[in-house]
Amino acid sequence: MKARVVLVGAVAVALLPIAYLLSLALRPAGEVLNSSLLPDTVSFDNFVKVFDTIELGTMLTNSWVSAVGAAVLAVVIATPAAYFTARHVRGERLLTVLLASYCAPPIVAIIPLFFLLRYAGLTNGVAGLILVNGIAGVPVAAWLLDGFVRRIPVEIDEAAAIDGLSVVATLRKVVIPLLWPGIVAALLVTFFLSYNDFLFAVYLAVTKESQTLTVGLSLFQGDRNVQFGQQAAAGLLGVAPVYVLALAAQRYLVGGLTTGATK
Amino acid sequence: MLLVYPTICLVALAVTKSSLAKPLNRFTGLANFTGAFASPAFTPSLWKSTIFAVLVAVVTTLLGLGIALLLRHRGGGFGVVGALFLLPLVTAPVLVGVAWKLLLAPVGGGLATVFKAVGLAGFNPLGSDVGAFVVLVVIHVWQWTPFATLIAFAALGVVRPELLESALIDGATAWRSFTTVTWPAIAPSIWAVAVLELVIGFKVFDLLVVITAGGPGFSTSLSPFVIYQTGLRGSFDMGTAAAQTLVFGLVVGAVATVVTTLRARALKADA
Numbered sequence: 001m002k003a004r005v006v007l008v009g010a011v012a013v014a015l016l017p018i019a020y021l022l023s024l025a026l027r028p029a030g031e032v033l034n035s036s037l038l039p040d041t042v043s044f045d046n047f048v049k050v051f052d053t054i055e056l057g058t059m060l061t062n063s064w065v066s067a068v069g070a071a072v073l074a075v076v077i078a079t080p081a082a083y084f085t086a087r088h089v090r091g092e093r094l095l096t097v098l099l100a101s102y103c104a105p106p107i108v109a110i111i112p113l114f115f116l117l118r119y120a121g122l123t124n125g126v127a128g129l130i131l132v133n134g135i136a137g138v139p140v141a142a143w144l145l146d147g148f149v150r151r152i153p154v155e156i157d158e159a160a161a162i163d164g165l166s167v168v169a170t171l172r173k174v175v176i177p178l179l180w181p182g183i184v185a186a187l188l189v190t191f192f193l194s195y196n197d198f199l200f201a202v203y204l205a206v207t208k209e210s211q212t213l214t215v216g217l218s219l220f221q222g223d224r225n226v227q228f229g230q231q232a233a234a235g236l237l238g239v240a241p242v243y244v245l246a247l248a249a250q251r252y253l254v255g256g257l258t259t260g261a262t263k
Numbered sequence: 264m265l266l267v268y269p270t271i272c273l274v275a276l277a278v279t280k281s282s283l284a285k286p287l288n289r290f291t292g293l294a295n296f297t298g299a300f301a302s303p304a305f306t307p308s309l310w311k312s313t314i315f316a317v318l319v320a321v322v323t324t325l326l327g328l329g330i331a332l333l334l335r336h337r338g339g340g341f342g343v344v345g346a347l348f349l350l351p352l353v354t355a356p357v358l359v360g361v362a363w364k365l366l367l368a369p370v371g372g373g374l375a376t377v378f379k380a381v382g383l384a385g386f387n388p389l390g391s392d393v394g395a396f397v398v399l400v401v402i403h404v405w406q407w408t409p410f411a412t413l414i415a416f417a418a419l420g421v422v423r424p425e426l427l428e429s430a431l432i433d434g435a436t437a438w439r440s441f442t443t444v445t446w447p448a449i450a451p452s453i454w455a456v457a458v459l460e461l462v463i464g465f466k467v468f469d470l471l472v473v474i475t476a477g478g479p480g481f482s483t484s485l486s487p488f489v490i491y492q493t494g495l496r497g498s499f500d501m502g503t504a505a506a507q508t509l510v511f512g513l514v515v516g517a518v519a520t521v522v523t524t525l526r527a528r529a530l531k532a533d534a
Binding site: 006007010011017021024069092096099100103104140143146150181182185189192195218238242243246 | 353
């Protein structure tokens with residue numbers, strides 16, 4: 001009972017600023033600073049007008065395609081990497097190198113990356129964003145997956161080796177099925193990170209056709225009279241489908257598959 | 264490639280007089296490093312960034328673990344409630360900044376009436392040095408705790424229920440069964456979360472731009488923001504910015520090494 005009260009309280013704190021964004025989106029421009037958490041008059045104008053102000057449809061599509069692509073790319077590279085870092089004696093060193101590359105503030109990579117992508121003809125397109133965000137997500141995904149691989153008993157690997165499975169087959173047929181909760185969590189995290197990436201998107205995808213939602217949201221900030229209502233509406237239209245995604249993915253997070261595996 | 268290529272570029276920029284238009288103009292040796300420390304905001308920013316990163320890493324990890332334990336305790340999956348907890352993480356950083364800034368605005372902000380009701384009319388935490396720093400910590404914790412919650416929840420899935428049951432039958436207290444059964448199983452994941460949260464804390468940038476712009480004065484000028492300002496100043500002084508980045512990188516590396524060493528030791532002791 002006490003736990004439930006704490007949980008409800010925590011949800012309330014987590015949701016307050018988001019609920020406030022909704023309340024901003026539902027009020028006319030003149031009421032933004034009305035000293036209240038609630039709008040005086042409710043109107044859905046912002047949700048309609050925002051589609052005229054920015055190319056919201058294109059931006060949402062770009063954000064989704066680049067984030068899904070980047071998450072898949074990151075986890076596909078990071079899964080074997082994490083299997084190595086958790087199992088191999090020298091893995092610890094690879095883990096450190098990966099962390100070091102994540103430590104660098106991304107702004108320092110922008111200029112070199114820009115030239116690299118221009119050379120490859122990948123600027124101003126989702127393919128370039130998938131590549132950059134995907135690679136940037138590898139260290140995060142590898143660190144997270146390393147923790148999950150470590151909890152799979154080594155005896156399972158050994159049993160697979162005795163049964164004649166190669167390392168690759170062990171990874172594919174034995175380890176990955178046991179890793180699902182970790183893989184889903186890593187996919188979600190790398191998806192969120194790319195979906196909210198601003199720096200790469202603002203430098204590497206500048207054309208109208210390739211802009212992502214985070215860039216679109218920042219366009220509001222430059223105006224003399226910031227349309228906070230429309231900005232909030234656009235942001236919420238970006239958040240809602242991600243919430244649905246998280247709901248759809250959450251049942252894979254339960255796990256508990258290794259129970260009894262080594263008895 | 265991921266690491267080496269940007270690093271070489273960075274070192275090259277740091278030892279030359281460089282601007283955005285004319286990178287690698289001429290070799291200047293260590294002059295940029297002297298320039299790096301000449302900026303009054305830079306040295307304090309290294310301390311502030313370290314305090315900020317360590318503080319938020321500890322708080323987000325513990326808070327996330329706590330919420331994940333409560334969600335597990337409730338039974339069933341992550342569920343609608345768990346997904347609600349993820350919302351701060353999926354909200355675009357610019358919007359996070361805007362929401363909190365408007366909530367806290369002293370005149371007409373969303374919480375202005377609430378502040379008035381509790382006798383704090385015109386309360387403006389962003390107006391004071393310490394207040395602004397605390398607000399940034401709170402917002403960052405609000406935004407990044409869901410990351411720890413998500414991973415901790417997934418990690419708790421590998422704890423074997425039959426071990427918890429036998430601990431219960433043996434009369435172990437909740438704390439004791441947590442330290443002997445649950446913690447050893449989730450420790451690798453929780454340490455990974457703490458390390459990543461630390462680095463994310465060092466990298467905080469968007470929030471500063473939208474909410475405090477480093478102020479009041481230099482009170483919330485954390486290193487990434489100072490470096491960004493150096494890069495934009497005058498004719499885009501990329502050389503000094505690169506030198507500052509290298510120094511900052513060393514600090515991040517040193518703190519991260521301390522934490523990863525702690526992690527390696529703890530995991531070895533558990534194994």
